[in-house]
Amino acid sequence: MSYDQSLLLDLLHRPPPDKDRLRADHRSHLVSQRTAADYFIDGLQIHCPANIYHPQIGSSSLFLLSHLKQCHFDSEPLVLEMGVGCGAVLLGLANFLGKGVYCGADISLRAVHAFLKNADRNGIVVEGVESDLFLQLRPQLFDVIIFNPPLYDKVTDDPVEKMLLCDPGGELLSRFLCQLPTWLSPGGAAYLVVSNITYPGIFDDLPGDHEYISAELLPSGFVRALLRISY
Numbered sequence: 001m002s003y004d005q006s007l008l009l010d011l012l013h014r015p016p017p018d019k020d021r022l023r024a025d026h027r028s029h030l031v032s033q034r035t036a037a038d039y040f041i042d043g044l045q046i047h048c049p050a051n052i053y054h055p056q057i058g059s060s061s062l063f064l065l066s067h068l069k070q071c072h073f074d075s076e077p078l079v080l081e082m083g084v085g086c087g088a089v090l091l092g093l094a095n096f097l098g099k100g101v102y103c104g105a106d107i108s109l110r111a112v113h114a115f116l117k118n119a120d121r122n123g124i125v126v127e128g129v130e131s132d133l134f135l136q137l138r139p140q141l142f143d144v145i146i147f148n149p150p151l152y153d154k155v156t157d158d159p160v161e162k163m164l165l166c167d168p169g170g171e172l173l174s175r176f177l178c179q180l181p182t183w184l185s186p187g188g189a190a191y192l193v194v195s196n197i198t199y200p201g202i203f204d205d206l207p208g209d210h211e212y213i214s215a216e217l218l219p220s221g222f223v224r225a226l227l228r229i230s231y
């Protein structure tokens, strides 16, 4: 299925109309991050400790994973997931694709530990790195780079809300997009989740060739889309 790119761009520029519902959904989403939980995703057992992003029903993790499984990748890709969290997306993709090399990076050491434990629990070999975006990664080129970033263009004093859910002014995503070209192999592509609560300035200056390859509309009017970028 291909999406009307200008229609989607227009939707992404319109904030969700039902602000009360958006705020309520965001609050309950944040509350659900505060306690540990176990998930069973595509046959994988995923434990998510408190204050690590939860791959629950309705989350952007499951949106991302389900659409990645419909993309075409080379037979043994070198894959990086930026902001890997507890690893549900990367481990789900590794499990689905089989061969390949899978590396997960996160600014949270607790998240990296949760990811490595989940990999172990499911017998999947991966590499995990504590890193602020690409800063602590050893230089290499990836065929696929995935990022489900904190989406909400909102300032907050809550450190967990900030780390998992908020990117005021699109600062994190802008930094990611600036650094991306030097980490992608020729012919490689990045896949990132964006939304109509993402800082809108991001859409005005996207790098490389980009295409929205899937999208989803929630009852509050929240729209999220999967963006593919290549150079």
Ligand SMILES: C[S@@+](CC[C@H](N)C(=O)[O-])C[C@H]1O[C@@H](n2cnc3c(N)ncnc32)[C@H](O)[C@@H]1O
Pocket (backbone or CB within 6 Å): 053, 054, 055, 060, 061, 064, 081, 082, 083, 084, 085, 086, 087, 088, 089, 105, 106, 107, 108, 111, 131, 132, 133, 148, 149, 150, 151, 163, 164, 165, 172
């Ligand atoms: C929305 S969560 C996504 C988690 C996981 N990828 C998933 O989809 O289930 C965003 C992730 O980005 C991580 N993160 C936030 N700032 C980061 C940074 N500067 N560098 C690397 N990771 C970061 C958070 O710790 C969190 O795990």
